[in-house]
Amino acid sequence: MSFLFMFPGQGSQRAGMLHALPDDPAVAQTLTEAGDVLGVDPLTLDTAEALRSTVAVQLCLLIAGVAVARTLTRQDAGPDMVAGLSIGAWPAAVVAGVLEFSDALRLVRLRAQLMEDAYPSGYGMVAIIGLAEPEVSGIVAQVSTTATPAYVANVNAERQIVVAGNDAALARVAERALSHGASKATRLCMAVPSHCPLLDAQAAELAAAAAKATAHAPQVTYVSSSRARALFRANLIVEDLAWNMARPVLWHDTLRHALERGANMAVEVPGGGALARLAQGVFAAEAVLDAGAGLDAVRVRIRRWGRGDGR
Template sequence: MSIVFMFPGQGSQRAGMLHTLPADPAVTQTLAEAGDVLGVDPLTLDTAEALQSTVAVQLCLLIAGVAVARTLVQQDAAPDMVAGLSIGAWPAAVVAGVLDFSDALRLVRLRGRLMEGAYPSGYGMAAIVGLAEPEVGAIVAQVHSAATPAYVANLNAERQIVVAGSDAALAQVMARAQAQGASSVARLCMAVPSHCPLLDAQAAELAAAAAKVTAHAPQRTYISSSRARALFRANLIVEDLAWNMARPVLWHDTLRHAFERGARMAVEVLGGGALTRLAQGVFADDAVLNAGGELDAVRVRMQRLRRLDSR
């Protein structure tokens, strides 16, 4: 039996998230590395004001994910597989050994700048709960036009679909979804329309920069949430990372793929619990953990699973 670490995407950030990381040498080292590469104290990135910036949000999620995962790895609680939703794929790739942390920091900073610069206002994302993807897709097709672009962006669960597009398009999609029986509709804390062709040009620019860094074969299984399957070649993983901002997220299928590959425990690494709830639709409830709380309890549960598996 294997364990998969899940790294969350934008929307899971919170003010003070770097200040509340565990008091552990791995965390201290990770923050120091980040400061050296970025040329700023990373603890200035997680204020409520700073987190209005897409760049700061994405850097905080990368730094926090790597710091907590390193802490668990050094406590003999390492994952067998990793998967990340959107920006979460980047700490996943670092933990898998594909990218050096320093390269990931530089590329994620560029990623955030490209996304923020492309759509500074007037766009975003909305979650539709209670309708299946064909139903949401039909609504999106009715709304989409050159003036009101809209795209199905995330398939988080069988009946939790995220749509990306302009403010006007999202308002129409949400109204139509409610009229068709959606249990809830809500705008997400996202200032850009991710995971759709609106970011093709930015993804291409990021891919060109990413192709210049040295990548390594994964030491742990990396599962792409854009393809919902494991990737084993370093160049394919780097391409996947660069283009994931413009490709739909197949999160439910990603978790099912991890389960089919033998994962029997899923650990959300420093998220707000959204991935934990989604994983409970695939894994047994008592086999889904959130490392945003007490890490000692997570470590003990992981080690217990490993002991049971070795018998």
């Protein structure tokens, strides 16, 4: 039996998310480490006011993901495989043993600051529900111009496609998508146009900084959501992490790849439900868990199902 931990991206944050972490030594250790590296109490980052900043959002998602995964690992319920959507790839890499948590904190802070500085306003992302990727791509091609750019950014499911770009372009994409039969077009809680060429320069700067970090071969299988395949060389994973802000997310294909590599259960960490719902389109419903609904249930299910590697 093989277990996949899925780490969510920006948009899954919520006020008080760090305060709601389990009362566990692994959580306390993670919060202390984060405070030492960042020079601020991480529990000040998850207020509604603080989460208006992309920097606070991405740091909270990194800290929460690592803290919950460490808690489950300490309880003998850790992963055999990891994957993360967007910023979620960073806690995935830490849990896989590729990056030290301290390096990930510094690099994620830089990542978020670069994104926030580049696009303080006027840009974002919209999720189109009910249309397939070719249909959305056709609409984007009709709408996008140099002045009002738009790009297909995420293929989260067969009929859940996210578009990034300029506010005016996104409004036109949403309008046309609905007129073409989309059931919903929802603006996401994102202030930046992630996963498209609008962030190429920022990704290059982050890649230069990330290349200086010490990286290790993964101790569990790391699946890239930019490439929808497993990566095993440390330098390639670090490069993948740095550039994922400017590359489309192939989340549906990533889940299918994890399934084909032998993942039998998918667990959303730290929880929230968005990735669990997407995973139910790939995995059997009973094989998908949301850690946000309670770690005891996750631990019991993993122990009950057993492990093929003898752990």
